[in-house]
Amino acid sequence: MLPYIFRKLLSTIPTLFGVALIVFILFNMVGGDPTYQMLGRHANAKQVEELRHEYGFDQPKYIQFGQYLKQIITFDYGRSYATKQPINQMIKDGIGPSLSLMIPSFFITTLLAVSLGLLVAYFRGKWIDKLVVILSVFGMSVSMLAYILFGQYFLAYKLGWFPISGYETAWPDRLQYLLMPMIIFVVVSLGYDVRFYRTAILEETSQDYVRTARAKGLTESRIFFKHVLKNSMIPILTNIVIEIPLLILGAFLLESFFGIPGLGSITIDAVHNSDFPVIKAMTTLDAILFILGNLATDIMYTLVDPRVSLK
Amino acid sequence: MTTQVAAVEVIRVVSSEKAVRGRSLWRDAFYRLKKDRIAIFCLSVVGLYSLIALAAKFGWIASPWDKVVGAPYLAPSLDSIELFLGTDIFGRSVFYKVIQGTRIAMSVGLVSSLISIPIGVFFGALAGYFRGWVDDLIVWFYTTVSSIPNIMLLIAIAFIMGKGITSIYVALGITAWVSLARVIRGEFIKHKSREYVLAAESLGAGHASRIFKHILPNVSHFIIINLSIQFMSAIKSEVILSFLGLGVQGQPSWGVMIDDARLELSRGVWWQLAGATVAMFFVVLAFNILGDSLRDSLDPKIK
Numbered sequence: 001m002l003p004y005i006f007r008k009l010l011s012t013i014p015t016l017f018g019v020a021l022i023v024f025i026l027f028n029m030v031g032g033d034p035t036y037q038m039l040g041r042h043a044n045a046k047q048v049e050e051l052r053h054e055y056g057f058d059q060p061k062y063i064q065f066g067q068y069l070k071q072i073i074t075f076d077y078g079r080s081y082a083t084k085q086p087i088n089q090m091i092k093d094g095i096g097p098s099l100s101l102m103i104p105s106f107f108i109t110t111l112l113a114v115s116l117g118l119l120v121a122y123f124r125g126k127w128i129d130k131l132v133v134i135l136s137v138f139g140m141s142v143s144m145l146a147y148i149l150f151g152q153y154f155l156a157y158k159l160g161w162f163p164i165s166g167y168e169t170a171w172p173d174r175l176q177y178l179l180m181p182m183i184i185f186v187v188v189s190l191g192y193d194v195r196f197y198r199t200a201i202l203e204e205t206s207q208d209y210v211r212t213a214r215a216k217g218l219t220e221s222r223i224f225f226k227h228v229l230k231n232s233m234i235p236i237l238t239n240i241v242i243e244i245p246l247l248i249l250g251a252f253l254l255e256s257f258f259g260i261p262g263l264g265s266i267t268i269d270a271v272h273n274s275d276f277p278v279i280k281a282m283t284t285l286d287a288i289l290f291i292l293g294n295l296a297t298d299i300m301y302t303l304v305d306p307r308v309s310l311k
Numbered sequence: 312m313t314t315q316v317a318a319v320e321v322i323r324v325v326s327s328e329k330a331v332r333g334r335s336l337w338r339d340a341f342y343r344l345k346k347d348r349i350a351i352f353c354l355s356v357v358g359l360y361s362l363i364a365l366a367a368k369f370g371w372i373a374s375p376w377d378k379v380v381g382a383p384y385l386a387p388s389l390d391s392i393e394l395f396l397g398t399d400i401f402g403r404s405v406f407y408k409v410i411q412g413t414r415i416a417m418s419v420g421l422v423s424s425l426i427s428i429p430i431g432v433f434f435g436a437l438a439g440y441f442r443g444w445v446d447d448l449i450v451w452f453y454t455t456v457s458s459i460p461n462i463m464l465l466i467a468i469a470f471i472m473g474k475g476i477t478s479i480y481v482a483l484g485i486t487a488w489v490s491l492a493r494v495i496r497g498e499f500i501k502h503k504s505r506e507y508v509l510a511a512e513s514l515g516a517g518h519a520s521r522i523f524k525h526i527l528p529n530v531s532h533f534i535i536i537n538l539s540i541q542f543m544s545a546i547k548s549e550v551i552l553s554f555l556g557l558g559v560q561g562q563p564s565w566g567v568m569i570d571d572a573r574l575e576l577s578r579g580v581w582w583q584l585a586g587a588t589v590a591m592f593f594v595v596l597a598f599n600i601l602g603d604s605l606r607d608s609l610d611p612k613i614k
Binding site: 014015018019021022023026027030137138140141142143144145146149152153157244245248249252253267268271272274279280282283286287290291294 | 451455458459461463466547551554557566573576584592
């Protein structure tokens with residue numbers, strides 16, 4: 001197992017290098033001189049010169065790229081231009097709130113979507129199947145922004161069921177602020193997920209082993225929960241990787257709307273302040289999170305599917 | 312129960328074989344799509360949105376959108392078409408803004424697809440056809456691009472290129488080609504060793520001829536399926552980017568309208584949000600269902 005993990009870890013290096021290259025090309029070459037974006041139109045030559053020196057933009061490109069690689073490896077992204085804080089400190093502060101919003105949201109969504117997917121696959125073709133599919137397509141078609149504004153206005157402001165926005169670091173209190181963003185995330189992603197799992201589970205039910213199980217007289221519910229569910233773990237794991245970008249987008253919008261000081265809020269603030277180093281660091285960080293998520297999924301495949309070779 | 316299902320399947324296969332004999336893939340797909348009433352309805356919805364967008368582009372309807380038509384924040388009324396969805400903070404017609412937003416949304420969908428589809432087809436075809444180091448390089452490239460979460464890449468590109476609709480076109484266009492490239496690559500791998508391609512090769516067809524004249528027409532239905540999904544996600548992304556202030560400037564877009572609604576809702580002004588959300592809902596819904604129907608009717612595997 002360990003050599004397998006190690007090999008998989010090594011295989012992420014080309015991708016990581018590619019990400020670094022793309023981000024570097026985007027930010028340090030295509031973008032032109034970022035100092036103008038940071039200082040605005042009314043900067044004088046001296047200010048520009050100082051800033052260029054401070055961020056190393058006056059160095060040759062290959063040295064800048066080397067410095068950027070060093071930043072990634074040492075996890076030291078320098079300082080924010082807007083707040084002057086070290087960026088790695090900002091990330092450390094932001095990751096807790098982000099994870100405490102996204103991890104429960106993700107697990108609740110997956111649990112609900114898999115259960116619903118199993119249910120409608122079991123009743124395929126019946127009215128409940130059709131109803132859930134129609135509701136899913138409708139749910140997928142509403143903008144996430146509409147869900148957020150509706151929740152914030154009606155559920156929080158009008159009905160007062162939840163706080164409108166805010167955050168608390170202490171634990172049971174934190175939950176009250178996270179509850180509504182979580183519900184919104186679950187509602188937004190449920191439509192896509194239920195349809196995905198329904199298709200995946202239906203595909204499983206047309207396999208030969210299901211016919212064999214039926215032929216030997218197993219009940220439908222046993223076939224579903226024992227055999228089909230276990231085999232559907234593979235598409236379920238695949239969907240986890242697909243979910244990561246959605247989780248990041250969710251973090252963006254939900255955190256900035258509900259005032260949760262997570263990585264999403266930090267990024268949005270950085271966009272508004274043209275905070276170049278922070279946007280660059282966040283892009284890199286999100287890509288690394290995505291690659292790690294992919295890696296974790298690959299490793300989990302070996303746990304649920306004995307056919308996946310460790311060689 | 313299983314035998315019943317199997318019997319139905321056999322009948323369906325036999326009858327569909329009878330029905331499709333002698334038709335080309337496209338004729339056949341069109342025939343099946345025509346029978347799908349919901350798909351035809353969705354296609355009409357998309358057509359209607361396109362017509363509205365074109366009419367708005369040429370200034371035939373909803374123009375000028377920035378004319379003051381009444382007091383600020385007038386509630387929707389049926390008195391006139393301009394006041395159908397009320398007015399915004401400057402007394403401009405929200406209904407006109409929704410229509411102009413349709414123009415922006417459809418143009419973003421169209422232009423970003425025109426950018427991303429050639430890129431996706433080109434890289435996918437090269438990788439799947441040549442394999443070897445070309446394949447390794449292209450797969451590495453698109454794995455890398457898809458490793459940067461889409462919204463971050465969009466933000467980064469829009470941030471670097473400056474605000475405005477051109478950056479949205481480019482940002483969406485150069486992030487969206489990966490899924491098409493993956494599909495096309497897979498199809499090219501399957502097709503390149505098929506008999507018709509080998510026959511073309513033995514008749515002296517070169518690489519370019521085999522790729523573009525022989526294989527590409529046989530996988531082109533995936534482009535149509537992808538177009539529908541890509542159009543939809545472009546519209547959704549435009550709204551989010553405009554909402555984040557990275558998109559359309561000085562023109563009414565659904566995202567900008569939803570952003571305005573943030574501050575208006577507490578004053579009871581719901582019509583901007585409702586107008587933009589409902590307009591977006593129907594077009595995204597239509598593309599969603601259309602994407603599924605196109606896949607069902609065009610993908611020969613799911614006959």
